[in-house]
Amino acid sequence: MVRSRLNIGIIGIGNIGLEVFKQLISNSQLSELFSIESVLVRDIKKYTNIISKDIGFENKVDIALEKLTDSEDKFFSNNNIDVIIELIGGLEPAYSFVKRALEYKKHVVTANKDLIATHIEELIKLSKKNNVKLRFEGSVGAGIPIIEVLSDMLKQNQIQKITGIINGTSNYILSSMFENSSNFENVLKEAQELGFAESDPTNDVEGFDAKFKIDILGSIAFGSRIPLKTVYVKGISEISNKDMNYAREFGYNIKLLAITERKPEGIYSSVSPALVSLAQPMSKVGGNYNAVEILGDLVGNLWIQGEGAGKNSTSSAVLGDLMGIYYGSNDDINLSKGREKYLTREEIILKNYIRLSVEDKYGVLSEISGIFSNNEISIASVIQKDIDNSSGVVDLVIMTHDSKGINFDTAIDSVSKISSVKEKPIIIRIND
Ligand SMILES: NC(=O)c1ccc[n+]([C@@H]2O[C@H](COP(=O)([O-])OP(=O)(O)OC[C@H]3O[C@@H](n4cnc5c(N)ncnc54)[C@H](OP(=O)(O)O)[C@@H]3O)[C@@H](O)[C@H]2O)c1
Incomplete structure (x- = not known):
């Protein structure tokens, strides 16, 4: 069966958006399946310059520029758009944009963990009501295929536990402290200079970024929305060289682990520094890499590792989501199991x-x-x-x-x- 091309609307031409945009117009396989219909930006002049400079293949620049609009109404009421890719990040206006897109019966692809962790239940319901797909592979671990693995390949498993290193910045800092005996403040400064840490690193080093991500994974794995406030969070800023040295002496490394697990009494989810035995593969995940270990009743222990950030890795997830929509993938995120008992650290x-x-x-x-x-x-x-x-x-x-x-x-x-x-x-x- 010959399928018609899907028309794409992109919101946000930043780090990831520009890469997705470039791929869609330069990769001949992708351009057979997808066509960019419109791109919503805030300031057309700024992006005219960026696209003219960065896009790198002259004959496509004019076509690319024609697609830009700064009119939200024009963008959302464009009946030709089949799929909207949201790549602006944060809660607002991303939340209103994604809701509007789903209500207009457009499929949505996003890599926005804040948005998905906060509104997953409502947005999935809205997508089902409107018979369109909502896909967000890039929101956890960038290009590491984890959401589709849980919502499609492992559907027949009872997931017992997910353990992840899912914040690249804190992993970079801890790895450098372990390998080079550097202290927290110096490594953080170096990570900021190299672009691995933001100028305000609070979300990464205090565990809030990983909290959003483990909440998304746990909700999908256990079929029930895990309330964010039930996830215990502790960051890495108290960890010193002394702790690294003592950990090593006892045969451990220290990693920021995000864990969600089903125990007989309920579900426990946490983000905290943890001593990880040097015999475990998780202890060897270095630099800004991410890794996720899934324990399922049928599949046993499964291990996925890769680059958890960056334009290439994240655009791989976004483009994979587009492919899934094009070919009609079997992923189904079902959060209908209702409220569970969520355990606290005290329990x-x-x-x-x-x-x-x-x-x-x-x-x-x-x-x-x-x-x-x-x-x-x-x-x-x-x-x-x-x-x-x-x-x-x-x-x-x-x-x-x-x-x-x-x-x-x-x-x-x-x-x-x-x-x-x-x-x-x-x-x-x-x-x-
Ligand atoms: N970067 C990564 O490695 C990575 C990894 C995984 C997931 N993600 C996720 O991917 C998403 C995009 O990240 P990014 O790194 O590309 O961010 P970014 O470089 O900051 O880009 C965001 C873009 O959105 C635009 N924007 C903001 N508000 C807008 C609005 N109202 N209308 C239109 N455009 C608007 C900004 O344009 P202005 O110039 O007008 O501000 C900017 O170009 C985020 O959800 C992020 O969490 C990123």
Whole structure:
């Protein structure tokens, strides 16, 4: 059967939008299937210059420029557009644009994690009501195929757990701290100079970006929208070289892990730094790479790794979504299972690493172990390090066996109040 070409409308010609635009007009295979009908920008003059300079193949520039519009009404009421690609990012006006597109019965492709994590349920319902597709592969891990894998290939599996390194900036920082013994502030500065970190890195280093992404993956995997507020989040800004060195000594690396898992009592989702055994492949994911491990009842353990950002990787996802719409893929995101029980950190069982700065004096260790024991926490190992002769303060590094979050928090609260404990305890989950 010969299919007709799909007409595309693009919103936003930034880093990713320009690459998608270039691919659609320069790749002969793509231009047999798709034709750019219109491109919505805010300032036509700015983009006339960018396209004239960057597009790189003279004969197509005039055609490309004709497509630009700054009129939202003209763009959305264009009946020739079959698919709208949203590449502006953020919540507004992206949310209103995507809703408007779906209501006008246009298929939508986006790479916008903020938008999808915040409005996934409503937007999927709207797309189904209007009998069009909403695809967002690029919103998690850029070109790593993970959303389609969950919503199509693994549909027959009961997913038990997803573990991911899904923020390239924090992975770059932690990898550099581990490999080069650099400190957090210096690596962050270097990452900003190299363009791997934004001038305000809060979303990346404090775990908020990964929170959006793991929420999207968990919602799809478990068929029920995971409320964002139930995802526990802790970033990497407290991790120091000392922690990296102690982790290495115990046979671990430290990674920012995003995890969503089904436990017998409910679903637990979190983003936090974690000690990852050097024997696990996750510990070797370096630089700004992303990786996702999926555990399903039939498929077992599945592992996907790749570039989790950048114009090439993200445009690969966007173009793959377009292909899926063209050929009518089988992906189906169903969030109809209803509300589940969402567990808090206090309710789950974890092993932990704790670093304490304590006065080097008789009785401190036994006082701390007494508190752990009173809260039913058993200690797997303890090391004492770094005697600073001038201050008489030492590092005490404790690794616990499994313990319930609430017991652990109570114990840490009591330990922090001991007068010989000089700094806020550093706590890192151990991911076995
Ligand atoms: N960059 C990556 O590596 C990456 C990876 C995965 C996913 N993503 C996602 O891909 C999307 C695009 O990212 P990006 O890196 O390309 O961002 P970007 O370079 O900042 O580009 C955004 C573009 O959207 C335009 N825009 C903003 N508001 C607009 C409006 N109301 N109407 C029309 N255009 C508007 C901006 O134009 P002005 O010049 O007018 O501001 C800018 O050109 C985001 O959702 C991002 O999260 C990016």
